[in-house]
Amino acid sequence: MEQTTSSTISNNNSDRPFPTLPNEITLLILSYLNQQTRIKILRVSKAFRNIVYTPTLWRETIVYNTRGFGSEALEILKRVHSLSARASGLDDEFVRKLVMGLPGQSLRVLDLSVNDITDKTVFYIGNHCPNLQKLFLEGCEEITDIKPLIHLSTHLNTLILSYCSELLDFTIADLVSPVLGENLSKLDLDGCHRLTDGWVLPMKGM
Known part of the structure; x- marks a missing residue:
């Protein structure tokens, strides 16, 4: 504490x-x-x-519903380390407010699964959460591009993208390359039906 x-x-x-x-x-x-x-x-x-x-009491937090979530509540989360907002109705703008400044710096684990978020959220996370270790985006069907997560390669070890059904090979190729993906120990792409075996090629030699 x-x-x-x-x-x-x-x-x-x-x-x-x-x-x-x-x-x-x-x-x-x-x-x-x-x-x-x-x-x-x-x-x-x-x-x-x-x-x-x-804020120190909210290091590990679960958000059940983001509707009506005001600036006071965001202030509480300014030093959160682990946040689960699975199926909580959040959107890109909520994520932007959440990760800007101290919250993004503090986050180690983030679960945004089953929300109507887009590539904007991936951009915000990739550019404002440098210490993130685990990221869960399961069932976020509007996400098409995860390239901004390359910025997290120093710490990111778990990435769950199952049923992000719009992902294409080129969006993950760099992320899983031998150089950038060396710390990634768990990658879940179950249900990403548009991916081919082409994305596996950069992993040779890992």
């Missing part, structure tokens, strides 16, 4: 969910709770709401 200081957490009695406990201790307790429980707790009082919204 990220270290917190008195400059980031107020310990005035009125700001403490538990008046006899420093907020640092309360944060430690909350860090052991799952996301759904924390969401319930934030409704108890303003003091609980303020402390539950501390």
Whole structure:
């Protein structure tokens, strides 16, 4: 858990969910709770709401529905390491807002499967998530070009593209080349029916 200081957490009695406990201790307790429980707790009082919204509690986050997801919620995710937004109704614009700045720098695992996202999302991820290690885009049928992910080749080890049915050979050839694909240990292309065995050729020698 990220270290917190008195400059980031107020310990005035009125700001403490538990008046006899420093907020640092309360944060430690909350860090052991799952996301759904924390969401319930934030409704108890303003003091609980303020402390539950501390970004360090949201390192691993599940987004169930992005409709109505405002700037305050995006602020909470600014230091998220693992984000699952599978089938959550997100679009390219949401991804753009999410990965710009600190969120993109922090992300290690990102699951955007089964959403109506396009090549714009791939561009945003490729250019703003340099430390991404695992990317899940299963069932994103409007994605046709994943070449921008080349920028992630230093860290990316898992790429799930199953049922991205519009992908073509040339879009993944560079990504799986011996030089750029050396860290890629898992690549799932099940259901990508437009691919031929042509994309395998760059992998010779790996």
